[in-house]
Amino acid sequence: MELKNTKNRWLMVLSAIAIHISIGSVYAFSVITDPVKSIFNVDASVVKWAFQITILVMGFSAAFLGQWVTKIGPKKSTTIAGICYGLGILGTGLALQLQSLVLFYIAYGLIAGIGLGVGYITPVSVLVKWFPDRRGLAVGIVIMAFGLASMVFGPLMQYLFETIGVTSTFYSLGVIYTLMILLAASYIENPPDGYRPKGFKPVKTKSTTSHSIDFTVKQALKSKRFYYIWIMMFINITCGIALIAEASQISQFQLSYTPMQAAGVVGLIGAFNGLGRIFWSAFSDFFGRPITFIIFFLIQMIAFFFLAQIGQEFLFLGVLMLIITIYGGAFATLPAFLSDLFGTKQLGTILGVVLISKGFAGLLGPAIYDYVKTMTGSLDITLKVFSGLFVLAFLIALVMQFSVKKSQKQVQSKTA
Template structure:
């Protein structure tokens, strides 16, 4: 009986990038806001609701469908994501053509949003299983694709709107996304049971550190470590999204930038968001996941406190861009961290449940920023409040580190007692 040929794990990673770079085009939404609002003859804020619904559905569908994704496997869930996201974009073109705002919300926000959520978690748990030795690097590559997608599809979108019109641009993009996701999903699959990369098999010398536990999603929900990481992600996302959404007016206020100059810097935010995903997640393979998050929060306490007080342009931008790398880095380091904490048994489901923090933080972060800024009129006060939130995140991350150390110690004691 012939043993099926083992797939190339780096091509599996490339397939994961293919899925994430397609669904990550949602981050280029601002490019379509003006052309679409002119067709519907409404304010930009009305059109932005489709994006808000999509991100909300991303978080909710990832949380609710994570178990299903784990059950059916990446090929089926990836195919489903490709069909849903493709239909969402194609349907948006139809909604624009017949000028139905309700249909636009339905296709882009609801159907596209569910495709986003399924597509986001589909490749991640698979990659963690293929790369037990380089979890951070592998998940960082895929999620970097999500962060960089706007740089690729943003200009392409703008050009298509100009050349073929808005509705036709949606049709073309919908077909491109669907083909890219469906093609990538055909190659991606789980590794065989007990898979270890070359050099790590018994007798070959290299050893992979055992996960802290290997438990189900229901069991993870009973663990304090699940709630620690949920709080850590919620604060990192809420504060990061707030600073991203306010970056342009903040630079105009603090550095006296013109709107055009500020807009150019906002473009660089996308670059550092993407770079942070691969750099920090790769570093976490060496620094340790818990230590990486402790670095994130310790730095951002100081960054958010001092940022409004910095008048030197170069230092202001260095601090701002570093914060953005940590925002992106949190997303990319998360799946590897969850694998370390809870194993790979139901990693997709657990990852989905933690991503509910994204749905909530995406609404709460910018809202808190706007409310405090409006009531106090002070950027300093607003960012000091976020610095305070990072103090909470730092304390929780240290508690996580202590919890992991204690758990590992107990494990060693139990093994010694058995021996």
């Protein structure tokens, strides 16, 4: 039944958006690379280690702090996320002012990375409880905000770099992010036990779970399907994040864009990253999560193979944005996929463990890109290596589809 005297669940969505659009600014890192490498007088690959560290820490903090986040509640965990992420960005400004590369890694990589991980899983775990009737829509909107963040902050960062300077930009953004997240923390909370919105009616979709129990984390870790989805996400993130980390530089090289024009591409990436999260999550509700992932990897296998060979500006950008929609769409589809497979009781913690894949992928993806690009001097060969990884992901997605179909038939035969 509907419980009275509860907060407005759509304002809860707005609070979650404020959190995700703040921490999602990490995807604008390619705009940061060139100005920061000039300050430290190092290669771009050295600067990118901060990005790789923050994604690694995000994955591990989301995984290992998941149960702790559940225990202390969303208000406290969001507050901690805001403090950590804000301090990390402010510390980045200090690192640049002192020209300390070590402090840069600690602030942007470690401290901000903890805030990123906690801030990512908290809103998702809250909204699945507030929206039992529209779970995919609510989570999709918030995770879309994470993807859209670089559309807002990419061009803004470049503008601020050129007007107030790099150090002052990080000080300013650190204050903005902290205030946004702490304001959201003042409102966000779990619904009362047994909460159901007015007129709630359970809706079965093509991706409805084929089991009747909620898995614990330990039970999920004993399932082959957990490792199928972990590897699929790892490959998808490895390839996608390598492209995102180099988006500004690739645009300048491939399309002869200026840094400001390239920052516009980073902003466009943010838009399509966000839009892809809404489109593909809705697509997966209709066609099923396993089929959606099969389509993901088939498209990217082809797109990565041919991307560097495309000389026409709009076609190049079109293929690039298609890849980005899928990169974002996988994240939006993931919580629903996990709830299909393992239920919702420990969804936040299971999601956190899967996000360890993002941590390793964030470390490995840019490293593979830099190594192959340096060894071959060819963007085409580099992207073809990533295309090859999608062949493996595609095969695993086929195995997952077979496994889910088999289970559904077994359930149907028992209930017939």
